[in-house]
Amino acid sequence: MRLSRYFLPTSKEIPSEATIPSHQLMLRAGMIAQAGSGIYTWLPLGLRVLKKIEEIVRQEQNRFGAQEVLMPTIQPMDLWKESGRYGCYGEELLAFTDRHNREMCYSPTNEEMITDVFRRYVKSYKDLPISLYQIQWKFRDEIRPRFGVMRGREFLMKDNYSFDLDKESAIRSYQNMYQCYLRTFNRMGLVAIPVKADPGAIGGNMSQEFNIIAETGENELYYHKDIETMRTQSLDSIDLEKLQGLYAASGEMHDPATCPIHEKNLVVKRGIEVGHIFYFGTKYTRSLNALVNGPDGSLVPAEMGSYGIGVSRLVAAAIEANFDDRGIIWPESIAPYKVGLILAKSKDGVAIKLANDIYAQLQENNIEVLYDDRNASTGYKFADMDLIGLPWQVIVGKNAASGYVELKNRKSGELYQIHSEELLGKL
């Protein structure tokens, strides 16, 4: 993409409404535009990141055997009355009546709705286990929306629901998603710490939250120091049983008086919740009468779990974990483009030709490149490119005549003089 034609409204000014780095940087980098309190429009650069994160989530859900569906954002409240959760969400639930005076709501979560699909079509243990997920917008009418898309009102979420015949199998489904989540966040270049959590309005007594460590995180985390070491290892070599055996709790679940590990082994950090998994057994299948025939012919309520990932929040969380004073530093797998190509001498015919050639070559080789071909000062271009944080910068300027360019790694700041013919090999 040529920047001269790209809708990328960057800004040097720190927006006064934004107090945390990710919110400031997403506004400054032209990734989002506020459309209302806690409601955002995703501009082209931001949407690219959102879609990359969404696609990694989707691929890993599929890899772990889940099937994608898509539920509507608006749902009738009848099911909530049936399940007994009517009223549980309080004012956070965006509820209203339609023109026929039917009570409706904007889905904040979909346990009822998916259980309704399940009970209509799945009748036998032979069709179990089954794991269905969607990636869909949700709405929670937060009393004080803040921190941009980190705690917005309308947000994109992956929600998965598993149905099993018995508890043993349901726990396997839960563990399957636990592994899937470790892998999902790893692929995004993020280290997520799983901690024991409060199930809240979803229910059940077994639940874990996945948190990205960041100073601006709203959660307090207490966990064994070995978890941090283990979470930086390659996934294949992790002893999952050991990882799950180590103490790890969110603030509301941690009690210093009963904490089983010694203080010297306890890490206390702040984290951003990006995933949450729940096992809640038959809470919804009993109330909604979602029964299946067991092998012995008896009718039993299916065992359920649900599993969320905050897809839009992950964009902000990834920034909180990866930025410096000049801007964002994207992990390569979720970067909007891999390479930022900068034409540093925009009036120089030789440099223009070389930059155009490199642009064409990168495109031919399917390397995602954003080409700053604008008629602007070099300093302005450098600042913009650092701000939007693409992993690699290719600068075409003073040595263009000899075919040399500069290759800069945004994260390390390392700068290489390199001949344009060697560029592809390096990238």
Added chain:
Amino acid sequence: MRLSRYFLPTSKEIPSEATIPSHQLMLRAGMIAQAGSGIYTWLPLGLRVLKKIEEIVRQEQNRFGAQEVLMPTIQPMDLWKESGRYGCYGEELLAFTDRHNREMCYSPTNEEMITDVFRRYVKSYKDLPISLYQIQWKFRDEIRPRFGVMRGREFLMKDNYSFDLDKESAIRSYQNMYQCYLRTFNRMGLVAIPVKADPGAIGGNMSQEFNIIAETGENELYYHKDIETMRTQSLDSIDLEKLQGLYAASGEMHDPATCPIHEKNLVVKRGIEVGHIFYFGTKYTRSLNALVNGPDGSLVPAEMGSYGIGVSRLVAAAIEANFDDRGIIWPESIAPYKVGLILAKSKDGVAIKLANDIYAQLQENNIEVLYDDRNASTGYKFADMDLIGLPWQVIVGKNAASGYVELKNRKSGELYQIHSEELLGKL
């Protein structure tokens, strides 16, 4: 995908609530499940088709220079007061107040919102033309939702908005989308007829609707008979000026008394509206004060057009144009899978091995295949496969020992005896 593990709740029974073929077939083929009046959950098979259509729309939007953004589904009503459209949509607009008593609505269309983004960031004629689109869920609170996703309340739409400096350039943007739409529908294997239309609540005096011909269509179309011939030609050879010069009008725009062409040249058919393009000039940019600096330094309101495609409706429209008494007949580009592989003798070891081998081979070659490996009767499998309408069926049964299979074309019904080694070449 193995059908034994796939969530595909097919049914022989014609649902009583469904009166048109696409609605009946989408329910029977396990593509959708009703979640409320005019509100549907997309099950795995249906979602695959929806995503294929969405992706073709996206690729063609990008090809024609549009940039993707994503606006929220919920928006504040303030902008509608500013534009003067507050109240225009009547009860079809799903409006409500949030917990702070602010008036909000579920977007039925986004002219105001995109103009707000535009006026905040685009200040100069140098940044024009610009074309922004999104693919997002909309809600229109229809008084009588009917025909399944054809006239549902929550529906997926592609909406594009163009901004230009002057009328001449705006007409070029309009024509650009006109071409883009012809190409988009062609790629889906559908013939869309563009007719002059009533701009309605969007406004302006230049608008065309794209219709798929179908007996169940809600629109009456009147057009010159040559249009039908031209629309079956390859796109590259079409004379666009000639096509646009031929008489074509929707029911509300057609008046027999003033119709300029002879009755013998007039075709009267029914159609399903799947796209609508509008040029409305400065209607929104004036009221919302979206001004840009012209080359002469003067401030002028940008010229606008908007362009919609009914993405979820297209799933149903494609079926209305392609079905028989046994089920759906998908055009290949939007089929959920290209091949349905049927193990016709599910107890025969040789047949099982051959079917498994073919399944592995098709997957390795990235041919999308749904493998009916279920332990069910052959008749049941044949009926299901005809119902879901994949373009090709590969039947592994009685001649498996000699390596022969049957290859069936769902549309033509032609059946070939073919050696399994020749299958890949044929597909």
